[in-house]
Amino acid sequence: MNPNASLDFGYPWWLSAGHLAIAIPALAMSGVAHIRAWSKWPRILLGLLALWATTVFLLMQFGLRVNQAPALPTQSFLSTGTGRVLDIGAGTGRSTIMVLNARPNATVVATDEFGESFNHHFGHTDTPQQLLQKNLESAGVTNRAKIETADMRKLPYEAASFDAVVSAYAVDHLNRDGITAALSEVRRVLKPNSDFLLILVGNDRWAKFAFGPLLTHGGTRGRDWWAGRTKDACFELREDGTTPGTVWLLLRNP
Numbered sequence: 321m322n323p324n325a326s327l328d329f330g331y332p333w334w335l336s337a338g339h340l341a342i343a344i345p346a347l348a349m350s351g352v353a354h355i356r357a358w359s360k361w362p363r364i365l366l367g368l369l370a371l372w373a374t375t376v377f378l379l380m381q382f383g384l385r386v387n388q389a390p391a392l393p394t395q396s397f398l399s400t401g402t403g404r405v406l407d408i409g410a411g412t413g414r415s416t417i418m419v420l421n422a423r424p425n426a427t428v429v430a431t432d433e434f435g436e437s438f439n440h441h442f443g444h445t446d447t448p449q450q451l452l453q454k455n456l457e458s459a460g461v462t463n464r465a466k467i468e469t470a471d472m473r474k475l476p477y478e479a480a481s482f483d484a485v486v487s488a489y490a491v492d493h494l495n496r497d498g499i500t501a502a503l504s505e506v507r508r509v510l511k512p513n514s515d516f517l518l519i520l521v522g523n524d525r526w527a528k529f530a531f532g533p534l535l536t537h538g539g540t541r542g543r544d545w546w547a548g549r550t551k552d553a554c555f556e557l558r559e560d561g562t563t564p565g566t567v568w569l570l571l572r573n574p
């Protein structure tokens with residue numbers, strides 16, 4: 321049995337399947353409109369609505385797959401395969417498990433504030449760490465992961481204490497000062513010549529097409545904005561790329 325099958329990252333239903341709640345009634349109404357020979361425009365509008373909602377639903381299920389462990393966007397990250405990795409804004413473990421699955425000889429310290437922002441995404445619970453712990457257990461990686469509570473803007477770790485850092489869809493939840501502080505903290509805790517994989521909500525054409533203003537974490541920040549901020553923080557850009565709704569940068573702490 322695939323251990324990752326029982327993972328539950330706790331993202332809200334509307335993000336992964338909400339468009340189905342529009343697609344089904346729109347398809348049904350399209351059928352009614354066709355049978356009853358409604359006039360052209362209502363039929364066209366219902367058809368377009370059904371097409372849009374179905375396309376986005378399929379994209380969320382087979383493209384973004386928010387409730388499944390993703391693959392690393394680049395194999396260049398931690399290419400030595402070993403070392404101690406820090407995940408900042410680990411949430412319910414999606415990015416931590418991504419790294420642990422792809423790098424079976426690495427360990428991860430999964431950190432999060434486990435505060436308001438966590439509750440906002442995953443619902444309020446008195447024991448948010450347990451949601452993360454449960455997923456680490458389901459993925460069979462608890463022996464290589466440690467959960468700690470930490471604010472990424474002021475990390476409780478010594479300088480140069482990690483071989484790599486990862487962050488997915490988390491730094492883009494901070495304001496401008498918070499981003500500057502977090503990038504500076506990542507540089508401080510990273511060993512020289514090591515990797516920082518920064519994954520962000522892309523807010524690209526796909527995200528706008530799918531969610532309009534509902535998904536605006538980073539405003540209109542795209543790849544160039546993040547490349548600029550990380551350059552200001554003295555990171556070297558090694559690789560970057562996009563997938564629907566996502567922009568990622570592989571950075572090097574020189």
Ligand SMILES: C[S@@+](CC[C@H](N)C(=O)[O-])C[C@H]1O[C@@H](n2cnc3c(N)ncnc32)[C@H](O)[C@@H]1O
Binds near residue numbers: 494
């Ligand atoms: C959208 S979730 C991403 C979770 C996970 N990385 C993933 O890929 O699914 C954003 C996470 O960032 C965390 N977060 C926001 N601000 C933070 C901060 N200042 N320090 C640490 N974590 C923070 C939230 O608590 C939340 O769990």
